[in-house]
Amino acid sequence: MTVLPTISASAIHVAPVSFVDRTLANGLRAILVPDRRVPSVAINVAYRVGGKDDPPGRSGFAHLFEHLMFKGTSRTAPETIDRLTEDVGGYNNAFTSEDITNYYEVVPSNHLERLLWAEADRLASLTVNEANFVTEREVVIGEYDQRILAEPYGMLDELVNREAFRVHPYRRGVIGSPEELNAAALADVVAFHATYYRPDNAILVVAGDLDPDETLRWVERYFGAIATPSTPIPRVTVVEPPQTEERLYTHHGPNVPLPAAEEAYHIPASSHPDAAPLDVLETLLGAGRSSRLYQSLIYDKQLATSAWASADLREQPGLFGVRVTCARGVALGDARAAIAADLDRVRSEPPSDAELARVQTQIASALVRSRQTASGIALALVHATTERGDPGLMNSDLDRYLAVTGDDVVRVAKTYLRAENRTTIEYLPQ
């Protein structure tokens, strides 16, 4: 047999992304990445407001608000953003996470100025009427029904957040509840826009076929005149107290084909030095067919139809999740016992040099793949800026992962993957 080498991650050349980083007088931060290979541009406008910032009694509001940002302004009709993107061969969408709301478009580059105009316009002057508000709330409740109620295991993410966090607003998740969405009123929309949609709470990232000087002039022209309120932006300061004993919650749902579970462990924020070793641990446990969980649960013991790990690093302390869906006829207890054995092993012995090198090569290769599109680069800049405060950190990510040692992996596994730091959701048929 041909013996194949491990390609060292350091042999993989990832050219740094060069960008222009400018903060306007009103506090809007603009990051521009010229890449003139294809004649299109990706525009992202991220606001530092997400599910954790929902007003009290209004869970799901930041996400509902995201939908309303497409409903027109004093100068434009509803769906204007769709007209400016879809109709010229581009697309647009938005997502709301626990921490941010990100609006994005990809358009032919000769349309960049029009999109900058439209993004500035909806930041400056959102107008929503009662009819739009009610229809869009229906759509969001439809999204809840589709993603949470109709999907098998749709409640699992919601339950993980609700049970793992006792006081931090991460416990409410992002989609919220239909009851609290129905309690929202038009006045809440106006207040929310005034509170969070302001230049000093926004990050604009444009990547692709652009001229930086010309683009900066447009940014200044359309965003520069928007006033910043003098009031401070409210921030979540609640700190989740350390968990002191293990939590187990059993959920019986309709339409659950096979038993499943998630074990969630509290971990620090994305900006913490342990974030890189936790990402390495995620890959070691769950990425690719050579990963520990795949090899033990799916391949060797055939206990599971899927098994993976996820370092859900957020702006504030998040969760490390290990999720399993049983194979047909397998009891959940047996699958969980196998996970426990794998986690024991990562806590007690460092991965071999070869295994660590393999994991680092997997991470480096995934990084190269994510750089193929302007939208991928733009999103990486949004995350580096909102979660870690510095867009330039995306260029040192590979070095950060290469610096992780086997002992670091054992240390973070021991520190965080402890029973008393664990919340388990068992998801079973009715």
Next chain:
Amino acid sequence: MTPEHAAVVLPVAGPPRDAVLPAPVECILDNGLRVVAFAQRNLPLIAAQLIVRCGGAAEREDEAGLSALVAALLTQGTTQRGATDLAAAVDALGARLDAGSGYDASVVSVTATTPAFPHAFALLDEVVRRPAFAPREVERVRAKSISDLALTYANPSAVARLVANRVAYGAAPYGHPLAGTATTLAALGRDRVAWFHERFYRPDDAVLVIGGDIEPDDAFALVERELGGWRAEATGMPERPTATPPSPRAQIVVVDKPDAGRTALVTGRVTIERRSPDYHAGVVATAVLSGYSGRLNQEIRVKRGLSYGAGAALAARRLSGLFSTSTLIDHARAVEATEVTLDTLRSLVDAPPSDEDLVKRKATVTGSFFRAIETIDGIAGALSDHGVYDVPLDDLETFARRIEAVDAADVRRFAAREIVPDEFVVLVGDASRFAAELARTHDVRVIPSAALDLSSPTLD
């Protein structure tokens, strides 16, 4: 002019810049393997796809799932290394090595960074030519496939798509589920897996697409070195399946699944093949209906709030393709959603798009085409149509122009002939909430979820 004033009026778009398309080059090796190469050298990444021109359509009805099982087993061990060693070798290269099957082709693909690619490509050669099909692996993959079916059957949208294929094609190719059923998978063993591989995986009926950070000449040399010694079996070329599907018939098939959270609604009709000269008109007609601003989403989501989304698709096939629409709705509003969907399809004939609208919908087609070819996997995927459906190699270059050439009369004609007449409807959900009402005006057949048998061309 103050900045405040400047911002009042939407600026006009500047002149567009032309896209530069990759120029694919083709050569044929002595063993009959066709190789298509392209260069795209902005990142240290190379991708290759081997397209074997036989897939699920070549299976017997009672062996549904065989081509998928063969593809899944390719990456589960070779005569040189077992499944675990193979997985470790792939991950140590930071590569992706995947195999899967569609109705018309089986595809093995590999992507790796430039320094790792020659080694990763050697692994592609190894899994394609020397798979072990170890009995233990056959048994394991088959058991996992049966477990995975439980997840599929819990999803009303997935069940609706599978039922739609049966309603459209019956016992003809493309009717049976590609993943098989518990019954058909139980009957498959190593012998049949090895037979399928030996019969259909052959260089003279395959196309290899390779490109990225490599010049075509270097790519041809690499392919020759690895796959040049691959020889076809002495048996003749396999025959292509040709059976024709049943004539379209207006009918509603309901699968009663009371525990479903929402009702999945799929409508459809058998239509043209990928090589048809009407294909581009079909793509544009589908785009008028689909996408956020397409007519279906406008009627179902934006105007009525019936669903989070609704869309249409035109499935390309070597033989008759499938036009379909899909959405997911509240059980109580299933009748309304069905009528709105059927009315919206008819609107293509009664109220075809204006020239102005058509320009916009065509832009969504060409725009998504250009975005798809932003990645090397996307370019390889677009070029694979050449391998699977025998469309000309310059299809990549002419696609946008041919879309531009479609006019409103073409859309109307396509809809009147291929979309509207005798379309079927499939609903999977709580039938007690809608089936009786639908039966007042339509031909409705209700199948209890427990009685649904996807192994059977008649579904029970």
